[in-house]
Amino acid sequence: MPESVIAIWQIWGLDLRENYGLTETAGCPIAHFDQPFPRPGFIGREFPDPRFQVKVADDGEMLLRAPLLFDGYWRNPAETEAVFQDGWFRTGDLMERTPHGDIRLIGRKKDVIITRGGKTINPQPIETRLKESSLINEAIVVGDARKYLTVLLEPSTTTDARSAEVLAERLRAEVARVNADLARVEQLLAGHTDNGYCAAGPQAQS
Known part of the structure; x- marks a missing residue:
């Protein structure tokens, strides 16, 4: 909870x-x-x-x-x-x-992510923080053997073409809210797809 x-x-x-x-x-x-x-x-x-x-x-x-x-x-x-x-x-x-x-x-042991750089990430706390938002029904963080983490977001509301970008911007703000408390290797950048889901894209890592 x-x-x-x-x-x-x-x-x-x-x-x-x-x-x-x-x-x-x-x-x-x-x-x-x-x-x-x-x-x-x-x-x-x-x-x-x-x-x-x-x-x-x-x-x-x-x-x-x-x-x-x-x-x-x-x-x-x-x-x-x-x-x-x-x-x-x-x-x-x-x-x-x-x-x-x-x-x-x-977190769950089977869900642990090990990035290409060898960083170990527990995705559950990140997902839980994102789902605290009333805008987000589901969040799934992936990134095993990759240079960066990605999160798929399922919005809690549907939109038409005119309001989709507004929703995407609000979701980016939610990702930024969570990012503020995360280490650099855990952080995400927000973007969105055309199928009603929003995604967070790669965050550059050193």
Whole structure:
């Protein structure tokens, strides 16, 4: 959930919290258990029971141990073997942990982009920031093995030929808003296509 959505509901007095769980975990092994109005952007801490454990793999992937973990995928032993590592369940999610133990999700491992220059980019935070705009329904960042990142934007509204350029200009402004908080290698330049989608083109990188 976008941090701005959580923040506004908390300002209005609703103690809105993000938790984390998967079908494979049969519940929420990570949550805000005793932290009222937690800081937006964090999913909490592991369940307060020593049988529930969370650690970060060398590549940043979240690994879990818990008594409620599933036994395996139905009639798929190869996939089951692939998601377990020495008794730890490989979630496929990338995480970071603060010195206080709070956990933040930073993307999906399979979605990580490695540019031609060897830069590692997690596209999900960029996409989430773009979709905070009321003008954008969907945003997909691509750029694996390329010199630059590109994002395809699906507008939340349709336009005729006369208003298409106005919409494109407003979308470019939204891209600029997000770019302001991004490192140079993550930044995008805005353009648009003729099929109702807008795209961000290459940003020169050193």
